[in-house]
Amino acid sequence: MNSDHNILEHLSRREMLKNVSSGFGYLALAGMCAEAAKTDPLAPKTPHFAPKAKRVIFFCMRGGPSHVDTFDYKPQLKVDAGKPGLGRRGTSSRAKLMPSPWQFAPHGQNGLQISELFPHLAKHADKLCMLNGMHTDLPNHPQAFVKMHTGNSQFVRPSLGAWTLYGLGTENKNLPGFIVLSPQTGFGGAQNYGSAFLPAIYQATPIRGSRSGSGQVSNIRNPRLPSANQRIQLDLVQSLNQGQLEKDKVNPDIEGVIESFELAFRMQNEVPQLMDVNKEPDHIQQAYGLKNRATQTFGRQCLLARRMAESGVRFIELNSGNWDQHRDLNNALERNCHGIDQPIAALLADLEERDMLKDTLLIWGGEFGRTPHAQNGDGRDHNNRGYTMWMAGGGVKGGIAHGSTDEYGYAAVEGKVHIHDWHATILHLLGLNHKRLTFNYAGRDFRLTDVHGNVIKEILA
């Protein structure tokens, strides 16, 4: 701020703030947002290059879903069923290879192999981009889960969503830019959604209890004041703030306070409605599986995600768990898949119908996959060396399978995608160069991908 021009701009802004605090003009604030961009860390920012996706919806599958039973078809497992599998370090183990108990079939124009566990999703095969060559560093839940979210399991680092918000800002000033539904409390907890050394404002706003249908943002309602009374109270607050601002002449902090209170007041109106999925028409609720016990939990999350995406939220993370099937794969995995299949398919269809699929990036996956050999009868153990995640929507090719694992599904062999590559690609789709998206902390420029990461060019549409 070193020219008269800026000061003038500043003064006119103060005039507007004055109107705000007089009690009638607070709606005029909406128009001020563009001006606030200079100091507002959440204001929309120009990406490094033209983005393919404007927002992200991440279906986070905690526990490590089995790839060989869902999206990575391994006919050889059937042939060699019962033969010894491989141990932890590639040595042969006493554990026996176990073919998937479910049938696979080709779907869509390109004949993408999907197991019968996902009948609804399979109808959208042409939208899916399978990443069959995923791999990560450790076969331990917490480390792998944190690695997936922050790129580093050894140190506390900002999460993928926080980096996204830091890079792009947000589009709806009435809502937080990074929201996580039913966040995980273990496995690194808030660290998975945190901002670490990035400014605290970039961390996710967690919305808990959205399973039960009562999920709300903390302190979103005053437990005892009607809105009209609160407005009267807020007008006094703003008048006091305005007085302070006039005394101080120039004080961006106080301006920030005035604006944040107006936004909070508006959020009180917008957020409860946003969270109220009962307003959705019956057929929509039906489609997302809200009327069905098995699918309503995740269905509600998916429906909320669409409403948030529509409202301009930048990064939305949904959670489903537990996918850690060391035993009882037959029942447990089927139950899990059933719980998410219809809701995700409904979201894909809904976004397409609203023409939002083209610029919404959907990501599905867990922290690792599972072994092709059996454990405890019909379970599978952790496998970090090869597994599957998928993407759909904004900027990725549909109906393709990128990369592959060996004949049994132990390790990725072709088109290998490490978590760092996955991060680099997500940022790329959002118009951000993962090498240029840096933040200086403790004396060096940090980035999500540390010194790693390659964009998977092969999957870009």
Added chain:
Amino acid sequence: MTKRLNYSFILLFCGCFLLSKVNGFSDEPSAEGLAFFEKKIRPVLIGHCYKCHSANSEKIRGELLVDTRAGLLKGGESGHAIVPKNLEGSLLIEAIRYEDEDLAMPPNKKLPASVIADFEKWIMMGAPDPRDGTGPIEKPNWEKAKNHWAFKAPAKPALPEVVQPEWSRTDIDRFIFSKLEEQSLKPAKYADRRTLIRRLFFDLNGVPPTPEEVEDFVADKNPQAYSKLVDRLLASESFGERWGRHWLDVARYAESSGKETNLAYPHAWRYRDYVIDSFNADKPYNQFISEQIAGDLMPARDDQHRSELMTATGFLALGPKSHNERSRMQFAVDMVDEQIETLSRSMMGLTIACARCHDHKFDPIPQSEYYSMAGILYNTETHFGTIQGPGNRHSSKLLNLPTETTNSFGRTLTATERARLEKELADSKKARDQLVAQARRERQDGSGDIQRTLFRTRVANSRVSDITEKLSGYNKNGQSIPRAMGVRDRGFVRETRVLERGEINQPGEKVGRGFVSIVNPDFKPFFNRRGSGRRQMAEWIVSPGNPLTSRVMVNRIWNHLFGQGLVRSMDNFGSTGEAPSHPKLLDHLAIQFVNQGWSVKKMIRQIVLSRTYRMASNYDSANFQADPENRYLWRVSKRRLDAESIRDAMLSTSGLLNWEKPRGSLVAKAGNGQVNRSRNLQPKNLIQTFDHRSVFLPIVRDLVPPSLDLFDYAEPSLVTGKRDVTTVPSQALYLMNDPFVLRASDNMARRISEEASSPEQRVRLAYQLAYGRQPNNREINSTRQFFERWQAEQKKQTSSRATSNRVSAWSSFCQALLCSAEFRYLN
């Protein structure tokens, strides 16, 4: 593709010769060229070369990386892998042709002739390659860094000449004012007494003054009034509660392990109290930090002192840990790494941990020196407690203190309670033994679900350990044995090896114990075969030759009093840190700090008595244009209060504040277990009605109380020299709607109705309580309007439909004051 080559010299020569050509290669690669690369070249590189020659390789062979364009051009040990448009100069071609036995690549099988032809064609096309990246890691250039200002000892500066000497009250002022003159900036006038007392109270004690204290100070005509107030605040118990908390930020203090499993550390609070007490006692800072590294190795006067010294080492034990890590060794080296990171950044502003996997990229710290320091901590036992069980593969004993520390948490175990625990112990042992037997049976005859039984055995076992731990916390008479987290020596020393790339399965050369030589190169420690060397480490950090320790601390003090440090990169004084705004002043203060016996209180006193500290915070447009960030201190910056002060101010303004020091901590009461999982460690146990000062709130990693978390509390897993200051709507929602704020407002309304009789007096008292001043006319008017509008609204509502839970207008008015910006900003 680079094996022992005798003619590498020749190739190097070729390389130099060709370098100009390479650099001159500026044509943008054509689309066809890139397509050719993608189709024919990249897949072969990935399929046959990346395993040993990419950044992700487990071990990079021959220092050659082929996963970036730069890597290929630069080549490895043997020389350039490729030279565009030059087949003879491209070692890669020679290698894949299998022309030289030593060089033949890929090692297992020669590539098909068609692929080799593709590579030749590609080289002749100019080797188009879209892959960005830096290629091989460059050796860091340390020459410049060696001359970095912070690695040189502070030099006593001459006091600067100033044109207007009358402006300066103290030496500090002369340094500040000479810079201001240099920059043609005009210093602000003195702040008025009302502003000053509020500033001093929050800065020194973290709470607001009462209206009486303000009026007394304003009315006091004694010229010594200000310095007397300073001395009073420095002597108050609240001083340690405020300044101790500043240290807890850089000591990443917390009462749980954080990370994946987040286990409670129910004994961590003793370290918190140790820090508070140390600041209140004005313990010399060099002694304070030495105790935290090697207190257990220092002579003690008596049992009380011994307990204090042992508790101090909790500093090293309470970092975040991956208790679920499978490898014992990995757990150990990660813990030591965290200790090095914390102690080096908090005490010396040095990022030594950057040298764990390779030489430090920017500061002259070789990897071997990292391991020399690590060797000291590898030979130290860290005691952090916890119970082994599901989610926890690493537990340790705690330190038994010889006697209770200042804040007695002691409780007694009655005979009945003991009997109950002993019975529980017997029962759980029995249950465990049964499971062990069952598992043995199942293993023998293959019946049942052995995995499940083993898991249940682990659960049963942790139950036994839990009760055993509980019982062991009391002596025969049922009195609790005070215990603490901390460290001690093992009594013998094992050799240390460098871990190549920081990996535990890649031990390299042996290193002796020692320190980072760029800091204090004359310090020559002697290590014996029995002690870990922590005493020497403490001596090294606080020895007069260490140029960092005193500077870093005076800079921290300055930051807490002015809102920004002289060096703004608080925890990084290395070559990537920021240069000081007033280098001479920094050295002056650092030298004085040491000369005054490392007294924190004296340093604070000296600074707050300066005219610089007592300036007003008024805006000045000319100054603002020239120096908007106020780097040169033409005024005192306006600051938002930190989270603790905001909460404590609400408690004290409303009359709710409980000034007593609570016993232990809510985490200590909850005991061992996994946060959020164990029944005793649910948020409702940890975040409850608690009206003590905020420094005593339970600090559980990933479950920081919202009243602190929302206002940019220090992330308790990281060294935090300077907190963020954000202004986000979730703070506004909290202030408008949170039950804590509503309760404080109700209580404040009650308080003003009790302490003042007429409505006008009540309004005036409320303003005095909240702001330390009378309301002005405009504020009186707004307040009147508020009450009128409120009344009208109430009437409207009563006529339409009855409101059952009517809130008093007075409470709502008080809340408005608590919500307003002035309440949480300092002028």
